[in-house]
Amino acid sequence: MGSMSKHETDHQGLDAEVTDKLKAQATQLVDQLNAGDYAGAMTVINDLSEVRDQSLYKEVGRLTRSLHEAIRNFQIDPRNAEQSEALSKMTDASDRLEYVVQMTSKAANRTMDLVEDAMPRASAMRDEAAELRDEWQRLRRREMKPAEFRALHARIDTFFVSLNADASATYDNLSEILLAQDFQDLTGQVIQKVTALVKEVEEHLLSLVVMASHVDQITGTVHETPVDDREPESAEQGVGPQIKASEREDVVSGQDDVDDLLSSLGF
Amino acid sequence: MKILIVDDFSTMRRIIKNLLRDLGFTNADEADDGNTALPMLKSGKYDFLVTDWNMPGMSGLDLLKEVRADDNLKTLPVLMVTAEAKRDQIVAAAQAGVNGYVVKPFTAAVLKEKIEKIFERIQ
Numbered sequence: 001m002g003s004m005s006k007h008e009t010d011h012q013g014l015d016a017e018v019t020d021k022l023k024a025q026a027t028q029l030v031d032q033l034n035a036g037d038y039a040g041a042m043t044v045i046n047d048l049s050e051v052r053d054q055s056l057y058k059e060v061g062r063l064t065r066s067l068h069e070a071i072r073n074f075q076i077d078p079r080n081a082e083q084s085e086a087l088s089k090m091t092d093a094s095d096r097l098e099y100v101v102q103m104t105s106k107a108a109n110r111t112m113d114l115v116e117d118a119m120p121r122a123s124a125m126r127d128e129a130a131e132l133r134d135e136w137q138r139l140r141r142r143e144m145k146p147a148e149f150r151a152l153h154a155r156i157d158t159f160f161v162s163l164n165a166d167a168s169a170t171y172d173n174l175s176e177i178l179l180a181q182d183f184q185d186l187t188g189q190v191i192q193k194v195t196a197l198v199k200e201v202e203e204h205l206l207s208l209v210v211m212a213s214h215v216d217q218i219t220g221t222v223h224e225t226p227v228d229d230r231e232p233e234s235a236e237q238g239v240g241p242q243i244k245a246s247e248r249e250d251v252v253s254g255q256d257d258v259d260d261l262l263s264s265l266g267f
Numbered sequence: 268m269k270i271l272i273v274d275d276f277s278t279m280r281r282i283i284k285n286l287l288r289d290l291g292f293t294n295a296d297e298a299d300d301g302n303t304a305l306p307m308l309k310s311g312k313y314d315f316l317v318t319d320w321n322m323p324g325m326s327g328l329d330l331l332k333e334v335r336a337d338d339n340l341k342t343l344p345v346l347m348v349t350a351e352a353k354r355d356q357i358v359a360a361a362q363a364g365v366n367g368y369v370v371k372p373f374t375a376a377v378l379k380e381k382i383e384k385i386f387e388r389i390q
Contacts, residue, residue, distance in 0.1 A: 105278055235351075250353055252354060258369075262361060
């Protein structure tokens with residue numbers, strides 16, 4: 001009778017086909033016991049435990065298949081033609097995330113190259129414009145000798161030419177910086193895939209755990225709980241950026257919070 | 268003014284280096300964690316240390332403690348630029364003797380303000 005009540009707790013994990021069979025056999029068992037047919041009853045009990053075993057095997061098989069499927073799905077879909085060749089070679093999450101690190105780092109460095117290239121040009125334009133403006137004011141105040149005016153005239157000519165070249169070079173840098181942001185699309189896709197996979201694996205693992213606990217229940221196995229000897233996250237070593245900082249009391253929400261906290265400490 | 272920038276991410280070191288250059292500090296070296304930084308600090312006559320917190324090897328907090336424990340370095344101004352945002356951590360950094368604390372992501376204006384404040388207090 002003990003195994004009967006276990007089956008009831010398993011009910012949700014079982015196919016309708018199995019539960020129907022169980023119900024039918026249970027009725028048959030009761031009828032046979034009432035009729036005094038003990039040999040027949042024993043056969044039904046045997047059948048019952050076979051149904052239990054088979055549904056267990058079936059469930060384990062199903063879970064194994066879906067776990068296998070999840071692992072197989074994790075490979076990059078080769079039909080996704082526009083994904084770079086590098087992507088198709090990757091077969092596991094750490095490679096993919098490493099790719100994200102590389103892509104973001106490449107984009108950041110590319111952007112900084114372009115910015116560092118543009119900055120001296122921009123500051124040279126600004127300085128020359130400021131000097132020319134001062135000279136121009138002198139001219140308007142009629143403080144300029146004819147020779148100085150000729151020099152200014154030539155300088156303004158040169159300035160217009162270089163202004164044109166510098167502004168278009170800066171424009172080119174800016175549009176390349178714009179393009180360098182395409183990493184967000186590519187890395188975003190990779191991260192979404194990894195996230196989906198993690199979720200899927202998590203679900204399958206959870207069903208495996210549930211399944212395993214059912215097996216334990218049926219077989220009456222008791223496990224020792226292993227001691228968690230992983231090192232706890234250490235605030236001393238640093239824990240990295242806080243996710244959902246605004247929902248947490250023990251985390252500052254920005255520089256203003258830091259400043260308030262430090263000034264409360266006498267900084 | 269010689270500055271040491273310590274961060275395990277080269278991009279972040281580069282950003283800080285660029286911002287410092289904009290503020291007129293052109294002499295900056297880089298290190299990728301406390302273990303690399305400490306010998307540089309001990310031999311390099313640096314005037315200012317900008318450090319991240321969470322790094323492999325020696326963390327920024329441990330580096331700060333080492334600096335404060337060293338007779339030749341204990342007065343070195345230290346600015347922490349980090350994503351570590353727990354209140355306990357900020358208090359711990361303050362107790363360890365940090366001179367300024369900038370939480371990532373930060374702006375150029377914030378970095379400038381904190382650096383200027385540190386030098387104001389020192390002078």
